[in-house]
Amino acid sequence: VKRRRVLLLLLLACAGLASAPQRPPGLADVRKIRHWSYPNYTRVVVELTRVVQPSVHRLAADTRAARPERLYLDLGGVWVGRRYTEPIHVGDGLLHGVRVGQNTLRTTRVVIDLKRYSRHRLLVLQAPDRVVIDIYGQGRGEARSAPTQDSLLSGRSAHRVVLDPGHGGADPGARGIGGLLEKQLTLRLGLALRQRLVQRGFEVIMTRASDRTLSLEERTVVAEAAGGDLFVSLHANAAPRRTARGIETYYLNASDQRHNLTVAARENNISRGEVNDLQRTLATFRVSEVSPYSRELAQQLQRSLISRVRGAYGDVRDLGAKRGPFYVLFLSSMPSVLVEMGFLTNQAEAARLRDPAYMNLIAEAIADGITRYHDSLQTIAAVELP
Ligand SMILES: [Zn+2]
Numbered sequence: 001v002k003r004r005r006v007l008l009l010l011l012l013a014c015a016g017l018a019s020a021p022q023r024p025p026g027l028a029d030v031r032k033i034r035h036w037s038y039p040n041y042t043r044v045v046v047e048l049t050r051v052v053q054p055s056v057h058r059l060a061a062d063t064r065a066a067r068p069e070r071l072y073l074d075l076g077g078v079w080v081g082r083r084y085t086e087p088i089h090v091g092d093g094l095l096h097g098v099r100v101g102q103n104t105l106r107t108t109r110v111v112i113d114l115k116r117y118s119r120h121r122l123l124v125l126q127a128p129d130r131v132v133i134d135i136y137g138q139g140r141g142e143a144r145s146a147p148t149q150d151s152l153l154s155g156r157s158a159h160r161v162v163l164d165p166g167h168g169g170a171d172p173g174a175r176g177i178g179g180l181l182e183k184q185l186t187l188r189l190g191l192a193l194r195q196r197l198v199q200r201g202f203e204v205i206m207t208r209a210s211d212r213t214l215s216l217e218e219r220t221v222v223a224e225a226a227g228g229d230l231f232v233s234l235h236a237n238a239a240p241r242r243t244a245r246g247i248e249t250y251y252l253n254a255s256d257q258r259h260n261l262t263v264a265a266r267e268n269n270i271s272r273g274e275v276n277d278l279q280r281t282l283a284t285f286r287v288s289e290v291s292p293y294s295r296e297l298a299q300q301l302q303r304s305l306i307s308r309v310r311g312a313y314g315d316v317r318d319l320g321a322k323r324g325p326f327y328v329l330f331l332s333s334m335p336s337v338l339v340e341m342g343f344l345t346n347q348a349e350a351a352r353l354r355d356p357a358y359m360n361l362i363a364e365a366i367a368d369g370i371t372r373y374h375d376s377l378q379t380i381a382a383v384e385l386p
Helices: 002-019 149-155 182-199 216-225 261-268 272-283 291-313 347-354 356-383
Strands: 028-037 041-048 055-059 070-076 095-104 107-114 119-125 130-136 160-165 203-206 230-237 247-251 318-323 336-343
Touching (some): 041 070, 070 130, 160 182, 182 230, 230 356, 291 336, 291 356, 347 356
Antiparallel strands (some): 055 070
16 A cells, blocks of 8 residues: 555655646746835846746736735746745835746746835846835825925935945946046045045945845845935946046936936946937836935036036046936936046046046035035925925
């Protein structure tokens, strides 16, 4: 009797193997699934081996089947097989967890079991190819993401500054004259700026303080986890045209359709054509909530940079404070700007950027700009809110 049972079990096991779905050719894979819990939302990132445009659906709770409210994403052309037999536990008060499975032979389904839900946003990013879903829930810091004038007025401060030296590690950023690397300049400026801000009484958080590789999510994870009040991403510009020069500061605003596609493509690590898609995607999101603050911050920094550099060098091209579609700005929930400190492909500016005196000067200028932004917060809250 015992032997027969073993045989039966073996047969069942074989039957199980036989019915395991065969993987069709040409599908992408799920690389990994990561999640982060922020004060006001939870981010789920599905890393893939290829770009996929998912569709997102929302399902109401099913009390009879004891299923909570949930979101699901269907990833067409993606194979995950039976890799995730157990749900990924999140349990942060907003999400129960994430389940992943092969829904059809050619579709992977990601199910997000919700505890509280008010809205979500979806973004498809590249290099590495991934899908980002941010889930916002009622009751957890919702005042910040669905602001009224009062909550913005009382809640917005500028004490905790997040500095983000662009690129780093395996990503050198732009390459300039004489082998000048953007990642080195951004770190030098970040460290010089930190010192000055701390002297002025600001609290400073760095996304990186050494030469290391950081994904866009990791940069914003640092910012969000620290509860930053504002986010300043530091970069140096490059252009095929050697005469291109000047300083510019970007802030995120999705309503404008005219952007510097070249800068956005380079800083986002995507092609110019893909920037168009990104703009269309961004246009559907509610990024206008913090834009008056981001714009004010960008204008203060740009003004301060131009006047300082003009004072010391007599000549610098003011490329302005302008709107641009940058992932790192989009992924931050706080007022965020991106500073392009000069062109390392321009002879004169590359020479300046190599000079520690210039770095100290622009660090001083940005510290001035942040101080002015800090001081002007009350005024813009009263005057410029939509
Ligand atoms: Zn850059």
